Amino acid sequence: MSVNSDANSLDSQPQHDDGALPINEIFHSLQGEGKLAGIPSTFVRTSGCNLRCWFCDSYHTSWEPTHGWLNLDEVVSKVENFASNHVVVTGGEPMIHENVTVLLSELRNRGYHTTVETNGTVYLDAPINLVSISPKLSSSTPTKGRPPAGGGADVGVWEYQHEETRLDYDVLGSLVESYDFQLKFVVTNEADVKEAQTLVGELRGVSSVPVRNEDVLLMPEGMTRERLAETRGLTAKLALEYGYRYTPRLHVDLWDDAPGT
Ligand SMILES: C[S@@+](CC[C@H](N)C(=O)[O-])C[C@H]1O[C@@H](n2cnc3c(N)ncnc32)[C@H](O)[C@@H]1O
Ligand SMILES: Nc1nc2[nH]cc(C(=O)O)c2c(=O)[nH]1
Ligand code: SF4
Ligand SMILES: [Mg+2]
Numbered sequence: 386m387s388v389n390s391d392a393n394s395l396d397s398q399p400q401h402d403d404g405a406l407p408i409n410e411i412f413h414s415l416q417g418e419g420k421l422a423g424i425p426s427t428f429v430r431t432s433g434c435n436l437r438c439w440f441c442d443s444y445h446t447s448w449e450p451t452h453g454w455l456n457l458d459e460v461v462s463k464v465e466n467f468a469s470n471h472v473v474v475t476g477g478e479p480m481i482h483e484n485v486t487v488l489l490s491e492l493r494n495r496g497y498h499t500t501v502e503t504n505g506t507v508y509l510d511a512p513i514n515l516v517s518i519s520p521k522l523s524s525s526t527p528t529k530g531r532p533p534a535g536g537g538a539d540v541g542v543w544e545y546q547h548e549e550t551r552l553d554y555d556v557l558g559s560l561v562e563s564y565d566f567q568l569k570f571v572v573t574n575e576a577d578v579k580e581a582q583t584l585v586g587e588l589r590g591v592s593s594v595p596v597r598n599e600d601v602l603l604m605p606e607g608m609t610r611e612r613l614a615e616t617r618g619l620t621a622k623l624a625l626e627y628g629y630r631y632t633p634r635l636h637v638d639l640w641d642d643a644p645g646t
Contacts, residue, residue: 404457404487407432409446409477411460412645413467417636419517419567419602421500426471427464431485434478435550436504437543439527440571442608442642446477457484461491475502486511508556508563516564519604521551522580524573552584558591569602569632572620578603578627602632608642 409430416426434447441447455463464472472492479485480503492499493512501511505518526547527533527540560566568588570581581601589596605620607613613634624631640646 401454401456401484404460404484404491405454406460406482406484406488407451407477408453408455408460409443409451410645411463413469414646415635415639416471416473416500417634417639417646418604418632419500419515419569420630420632421471421515422633422635424471425469426473426500427467427469428473428475429460429464429479429488431474431476431479431482433481434476434504435481435506436478436521436525437527437533437547438521438525438571439531439533440525440573440606440608441533443475443477444533445644457487457491460488461495464492464497465495470496470498471500472497473500473502478504478507480507480509483509485509489513503560504551505557505560506550506553508559510563513564516560516566517569518557518560518566519569519571520557520581520584521547522570522577522584523548524577524580525551525571554587554591557584557588561588561592561596562594567600567602568596569604571606572603572616572623573606574619575623578623578629581629582627598628599630601629603627603629604632604634607634607637610637610641613637 409432412428416422416424432446432451486509489499489511498514500515500517501513502517505520527543603620603624605613605616607616621631636642636646
C-alpha cells in the first residue's frame with residue numbers, strides 16, 4: 386500500500402457504494418486497552434484521521450495514511466478468518482468514514498460484538514456494542530516543541546487544525562447518550578487528569594445519562610515498554626487519587642506495540 390502524499394485527502398472521503406474503506410491492517414490480538422482488555426479480538430484499522438496527536442502510536446495511518454482500499458466483502462472475509470467473536474474497529478479515526486456504518490451493520494448481522502475506538506469528534510449512527518471514546522486533551526496538540534511521532538506532516542498547519550477539531554461536546558454528549566461507552570484519556574502528567582476531570586464534569590452537565598467514574602479510564606502515554614515504565618506509575622497513582630479506572634496497554638507490555646499487535 387503506497388503512502389498517501391496528501392494526508393488530508395482521506396479526511397473527507399466520497400462514499401464508495403461497495404462499502405469500501407481505506408484499510409491499513411486487519412489483525413488478531415488481545416484487546417490491550419479499556420474495560421475489555423485481555424479479550425482476543427480482531428482489529429480492523431482504517432486509514433486517515435482528522436487529528437494529528439503528536440504521540441499517535443498509529444502515525445503510520447494517521448499522519449501518513451496508507452491508501453489501500455478494501456470493499457465490504459473483502460474486509461468481512463478477512464475478519465471471518467479469525468476465531469474471535471469480538472471485532473475492534475479503529476484507525477486512524479474510523480468515524481470519519483461513513484462506510485464504517487455499513488461494516489458495523491454487517492458485523493452485527495453476523496453476530497460479532499463490536500468496539501469502535503474513536504477520538505469522539507464525529508458522530509455516526511450505527512450498531513456498536515461499545516464506543517471507546519478517547520477525547521484528546523490539550524497535551525495531544527502537536528507543536529514545534531512537540532513534533533509528532535514519525536516525523537509527521539506540517540506541524541504548523543496541524544497545530545491549529547488539531548486544536549480547532551479535537552473537542553466537540555455535542556458529539557461527545559450524543560455518543561455518551563446513544564451507546565455503551567468508556568472514556569479513555571491518555572495521561573502524560575497530572576494536568577491531563579485535571580483537564581479530564583473538567584471535561585467529565587462538563588459532560589455530566591449536558592448528558593441525560595450518568596457518566597460514572599468507572600466509565601472514565603486513565604491510560605499511561607507510551608508506545609514502547611520503556612516509555613510506559615515512565616508513565617504507568619504516575620497514572621496508577623492518579624487513578625487512585627481521582628477515583629478513575631486505570632487501563633493498561635497490554636499490547637505494549639507484551640509486544641512493544643509491534644505492528645499487527
Ligand atoms: C491510534 S488511536 C485510534 C482510534 C482513535 N483515533 C482514537 O484516538 O481514539 C487508538 C488508541 O490509542 C491511544 N493512543 C494513541 N497513541 C498513544 C500513545 N502514544 N500512548 C497511549 N495511548 C495512545 C488513543 O488515545 C486511542 O485510545
Ligand atoms: N492489542 C491492541 N489493542 C488495542 N486497543 C485499541 C487499539 C487501537 O489501536 O485502537 C489497540 C491496538 O492497536 N492493539
Ligand atoms: S486521534 Fe487517534 S489516530 Fe488520530 S492522531 Fe490522535 S491518536 Fe492518532
Ligand atoms: Mg493501537
